[in-house]
Amino acid sequence: MSNLSKQNSSLHQPDPGAQGIVVKKTTGFYTVVSNGQEILCTLTAQLRKRQAGGDPVCKGKRLGEHTDPLAVGDEVIFTSHLAGGGVIIDRLPRRNVLARSTPAPMPGAYTFEQVIAANLDLVVPVFAAASPEPKWNMLDRYLVTAEAAGIPAMICLTKLDLVLQADGSLQPDLAARLAAYQQIGYPVVMVSACTGAGIPGLKAVLSGKISVLVGKSGVGKSSLLNALQPGLGLRTNAVNQVTGKGKHTTTVQELYRLDFGGGVIDTPGVREFGLWNLPADDLALYFPEMRPLVGTCRFGLDCTHDEEPGCAIRKAVVAGRISPHRYQSYLHMRE
């Protein structure tokens, strides 16, 4: 082969591209970090089309369609162009994903998968001890989703300064609810971004891991990140004085590298967290305290654990081995 033909063939070979991690996602644009550099990328039409292609409809849910093909934490292959930006041409296989079902705009409407983050080491559901009041059912939904995705979870209770009693103890109701989760095996960290209480302990847990903070708007996810890494300067806001709800201050998902090792993904607050593609019959398997009892009921694996006689899970709830609140969450999720 002549030198000229060699040159021509190399010109027509596709650029193999560089590998990077998506650290920020806004509508249509992805910030990818590769070799310490941030590159603003778009997505090839082929990739978007391939991700959205023709998956089956499953129980009112369209798998694959209308889903964003990339999430923060994804490892991607991209090519740079001369203008300084890049184009993502492929996504590497994911280790795991944390996904929810998009809110249905009307009853009976299709819902779609919304991937919140990918390739995670830890899911951290963040809840305020007060203002806004903790939504325990939502916490259980996060934990079930994390269990289904095979990602360890740790519960983080913020705004500790608002609920501590004069003797420095927690309110009995709150302490009992948290103790139930600790008994199951979920670590619980209580922090205050204002006073700095609990922050060193949280740093120790997050160090060296890629974690995601999820929770309602106004619970203090961004404030927590500001406390974890001073100088980050994330925009925060107080909750609405009238409604007691958050103001959706954070609007983009972004992965922040931490000075003490690892990274944390800050996510916008959500009002609801629908379970995605979790069959109701398998739901009890994602409750660690119920898992050993599945299949031991009188009706075996056919038991829905609701009103069937001889249900082992109901017996365990009555005997006090399973929290009645967790059991109610399970029943709500089945509906």
Added chain:
Amino acid sequence: MKHKYTHNKDFQCKHCHYLVTADTQYSGVINRNHCPYCLHSLHVDLYEAGDRLNACKAKMQPVGLTLKKLNKKYGKDQHGELMLVHQCTECGSLSINRIAADDDAEAILAVFARSSNPSPEFLTACEQDGIHLLNPEDARVVRARLFGWDDDATASG
């Protein structure tokens, strides 16, 4: 403020299978917790009325009557309203429920008649829960609470 009794809706009685409306216009109470026809209930509340946290879910049968004390305690002081005593058919726990406006008065009298000779174990359980079960001596009070008048008093007067 969010209403405490969020689960209050029409239902079919698990015991007599009648359809029961939870409309307060009929029942006169905001927490319909037993069938007005057979007076049976379900063991679904755990810590407080309406929390629906109990996983027992067995039927609760009416086993007697009591009176509500003033200051929301249960006992012999015959000042308060007439209350139904329910017992869970599976775990045996007792609870006390308000009588609704459309509860069958004859069925309530039948429960009262059945409870005239309680077993010592049942009486002990009632005492442990602070429930004073009404006995045949209280028949006039029961009739007065149910009908607003007393048969005996009317006949003699």
